[in-house]
Amino acid sequence: MTLTLTLTPEIEQYLTQRAEEQGLSTEAYTLQLLIEHIILKQKQTKSVNLLQSWMDEEDAEEQQETGQYLIQALDEDRLSDRQLFPIELKGVSW
Incomplete structure (x- = not known):
């Protein structure tokens, strides 16, 4: 063409x-x-x-479990002690 x-x-x-x-x-x-x-x-x-x-x-439970696992893994595998997803901000900023 x-x-x-x-x-x-x-x-x-x-x-x-x-x-x-x-x-x-x-x-x-x-x-x-x-x-x-x-x-x-x-x-x-x-x-x-x-x-x-x-x-x-539409497997909301599995999505919730996966989300929780990812949040936990991201917070644990850090060079800093500061969490990316602090529990006190759940529902506020994430």
């Missing part, structure tokens, strides 16, 4: 400079950027879908 874009002079200059730095043509560099962006978006979408599927499982 051939795609024709009208770029601002600033964008064109940016792409040309970055392409030269990497030893690529402007077209090859622009295509590389587009591919990287698409792959990143695909990964983000997969992650969001996975998280949403976990939330949709």
